[in-house]
Amino acid sequence: MNSLTSRQLKALETREKLLKTSLDLFNKHGFEHVSVEQITKACNVSKGTFYTHFPSKYDVILEKFKELDSFYSTVEKNIDRTLPASEKILLLYQEQMKYLTNVVGKDLLRTVYTAAMTNQVEQDHYLVNPQRMIFQIMNTYIEEGIRLGEFRQDLEVSQFQAIIQRCMRANVYDWLIHNENFDLAAEMAQFTSIVLDGLKVENK
Known part of the structure; x- marks a missing residue:
């Protein structure tokens, strides 16, 4: 070298x-x-x-924030492939929330979210970029859940993905505006579980 x-x-x-x-x-x-x-x-x-x-x-922020992508790849490899798709999604989000809490921290995330809401950032910014690793992994789980009959058939993968993304952003936003008693991982698990239950076939 x-x-x-x-x-x-x-x-x-x-x-x-x-x-x-x-x-x-x-x-x-x-x-x-x-x-x-x-x-x-x-x-x-x-x-x-x-x-x-x-x-x-804005790319200064993203340079730091994109470190998450390599983290998502590592998490995905460690998730049991035999689990239902909904459980895989919950596990991925759980690890993501722990990483945001313990490694990224509120200061950087506040900056990212604030920047995303200004007119200085293009509409298709990093937070919603479909090429992000986490969204690609999510798409795999969603497609699997639909194919195996776990999830409803009346939604496009992109629609399903949008709902799941909003779970993440809503919980992170609440964490940013609450005090330290807000457990991001626990709140995410509870909120996303409820949403996923409504997207399963048996709850139609």
Whole structure:
């Protein structure tokens, strides 16, 4: 394996500095109140340097947030393939909520959700991007549940997916606005179980 050159190492250091400084500023002042110019001044670099590493300030957040995708892949591999599709969905969400609580944390998620609600982010932003790993895994479980007769046949996979996504976003939002007594994993499990019960064949 080739070692990185001093220039490459310097570029990585600059990228990490931009990432950390941006997140700190977003958390302190709010995403919509922080400009690229403020970030670059705090890091003592040019705007051109910023855009070399990140297409936009929202991409700074996503760079950190996308670490979740590799986590989802690991979780999916450890889920018992013989379980019903609804149980697989609940297990995936349970692990996701634990990760958000213990690793990602409220500060970063507040920034992501706030940024997603501003006009500075494209409509098809990362939170709802169908190419996200978690949604691809969910689609597999939904298709399996429909094929095996566990889930209703009168909804398209995309409709089913939209309902399940809203379970996740609604619970995360509630967690962000409540105090520390809100158990994200437990609330997600209860809420999503109720929704999934309504999507099963036997409850038609």
